[in-house]
Amino acid sequence: MDSLLLLLPAQRQRHLVAAAALAAASAAAYLLLRRRQRPRPPPGPRPWPLFGNLFNLERPTFLVAHSKWRRQYGDLVSFTFGSRRFVILNSYAVIKEALTSPEWAEVFSGRINSPFILSMTHGKGIVSAEGELWREHRRFALKVLRDFGFARSGTEEAIHAELAELQQTLDAEPAELVPRAIANVISVLLFNYRAGTQDEGFTDFMLASQENLQGNNIGRFIPTAFPGLYSIPGFMRLLQLIGVDVFVFKRNIEVTHRFCRDQIDRHRRNLAEVSEPADFLDAFLLEQQRLNSKRSDHSFDDFQLVRTLTELFIAGTDTTSNTIRWALLYAALHPECQDRIAAEVEAATGNSRLPVYRDKKAMHFTMAFIDEVQRYSTLAPFSVGHRCTRDIRFKGYDISSNDLIMVNLYGVHHDPELWDQPEQFRPERFINSSGEYETSEFLVPFSIGKRACLGESLARQELFLFLSGIFQAYRVELHKDCYKDLKDIEVGSAGLVHAPGKHQIIFHRRAAK
């Protein structure tokens, strides 16, 4: 080869050597670039072909992610389920950076883009919407609900109507009555509709919402986790036929949509007589009417309304009522807490009236107890799934816009670097050295950033009024047969909502002093 080269004129020799060097450099650069460009997802357990990490998903995953995976892989973890990758934001620092920093907050504000979910939601509503549609309707909902008195007396009135009834009846049918009372509060705000216990349509609506938030049957995740299988015509029906209930989510959504459509029809029939909106639905229809008279290309259409009502109802019922279930459970396990709350209510009200929201200023222990319940139980352990609106490189790892982002709020609330003995239930951690209630930056049950819970002020008001009102009237006890299952009760469900396991609370009426 060398001798052949020497036969060529000197200039040709130089050209050939230069060309060979160039080719070698290009090949090296190409290989390096390919290596660089191969996506580098956050670390996590090794996936199996086809199934991903299905077999690594010990339940409940949020407990594992917080303790085992964080130790093994760190603050950013990924795993796959089917063909979808999940990325867990696994520490407070990473969550704060992703959801609130000017650089990342907007990018991390997307929602899941699964074709199955989109076939039901069409990307409408607030929870499921993205971009300008989401911003416009989040703003509208916040304004309307604030006008109706989120955190003001309008809501207090609706809560008091339920509370007064609970104080009379709770010892009769407790498991059924608290969720119904909470559902009625949001129903009055949305539809100006308060359901009785015999209202079957409302009960179906409640149960369908409940099942979609709490259910953890694996079948319902299949169409989202395996979009490829979902798009094979008839495959989902085949799974359904062999007993895998892939359509439970869809059936429940249809029940909730039907209920909302009936409410819309009822309101529309009376709209001509409405000058001041009595509820959210009226306010939306009036806005729709106003926009219709100006232009046709607005986003206040009927399906957007159906989705918004459904989402507000679902988001506003099971969340608050399960937080109250956790609170009653911990109060039963720590009886001194309920006595201290009852004493604070008595000092504030003389037990001659129901508690009002401004009483909270003097009820330090009650506020600390509620914070501790929210920390310890963490009702939405992984928040609601987010998505990045574009492919990004974040903290040295690649995250695709198709990845589902899980925000490990449970991990934050049980992080030993942030809390002293986090596995102990201890409301006093929220009482400062002056004996006053003081919350913590690290308590984030409603999440943080642009997507943070829209109903936070309503939820806070409900938790305070319902709990202080219940302990004003009752002392609670866990049924003695439940103690043997206490561990399972406390681990609870592993759906979107973390609900306590099945148990029974007994209500004893407090003796009037």
Ligand code: HEM
């Ligand atoms: C104790 C009760 C509640 C808890 C713990 C809770 C928690 C949460 C969490 C963690 C999120 C997800 C935030 C995110 O994606 O980063 C959320 C979103 C949301 N919540 Fe709540 N929530 C509660 C009550 C309510 C109530 C009463 C309403 C009723 C109006 C409500 C309406 C919403 C809505 C509409 C969203 C979606 C916001 C958006 O996507 O822009 N929530 N909530």
